[in-house]
């Protein structure tokens with residue numbers, strides 16, 4: 001297992017659901033939902049239907065990076081348990097911030113087409129993020145690039161099946177350079 005795993009993707013792709021269940025499936029793993037690290041102003045902005053800017057995301061990404069670095073240090077002392085962070089990490093440069101203090105960081109991109117994502121968001125209740133922001137999330141998304149450690153998993157299955165796909169990818173060792181044009185050069189895609 002890598003020291004840290006970031007479960008990434010647009011709103012509604014299942015980061016919170018899959019991330020929490022993935023951490024539960026890995027002995028000792030610690031889970032954090034990056035939604036809980038957003039400044040209140042960011043949540044208010046998204047709740048009112050306004051997408052975040054790079055400036056809005058900056059303090060949040062720094063908080064995520066700080067959490068990852070602290071948990072990696074704690075994990076090393078605790079015998080190597082991984083830290084699992086559910087975080088949209090939509091752009092390459094956002095992922096660079098997360099990687100800065102976490103060299104052994106693996107990204108798992110949860111992917112689906114826009115229709116499935118919209119259905120998932122329609123079915124979700126009691127969340128601050130409105131489904132109307134999905135379009136801007138998809139516009140902002142930059143898939144994993146070939147030199148980024150990680151892989152992409154389709155989410156068109158029940159959570160346990162998605163987690164099996166993720167675990168298979170994690171145990172496959174070092175990522176393979178991407179060959180999936182739909183992901184703009186993104187990481188290895190597992191079915």
Ligand SMILES: Nc1ncnc2c1ncn2[C@@H]1O[C@H](COP(=O)(O)OP(=O)(O)O)[C@@H](O)[C@H]1O
Pocket residue numbers: 009010011012013014015016017018086120121123124125155157158159160162
């Ligand atoms: N594999 C799945 N199959 C069916 N529903 C799912 C699956 N993964 C997540 N969901 C549901 O889809 C919605 C969005 O998932 P969520 O984990 O909140 O996504 P995110 O954290 O990426 O925004 C939630 O209602 C969740 O229960």
Ligand SMILES: O=C(O)[C@H](O)[C@@H](O)[C@H](O)[C@H](O)COP(=O)(O)O
Pocket residue numbers: 010011012015016034035038046052057088089090129137
């Ligand atoms: O960078 C962003 O625009 C946000 O972080 C966003 O990507 C994230 O998805 C929200 O926090 C909503 O939360 P959910 O992803 O859980 O819907």
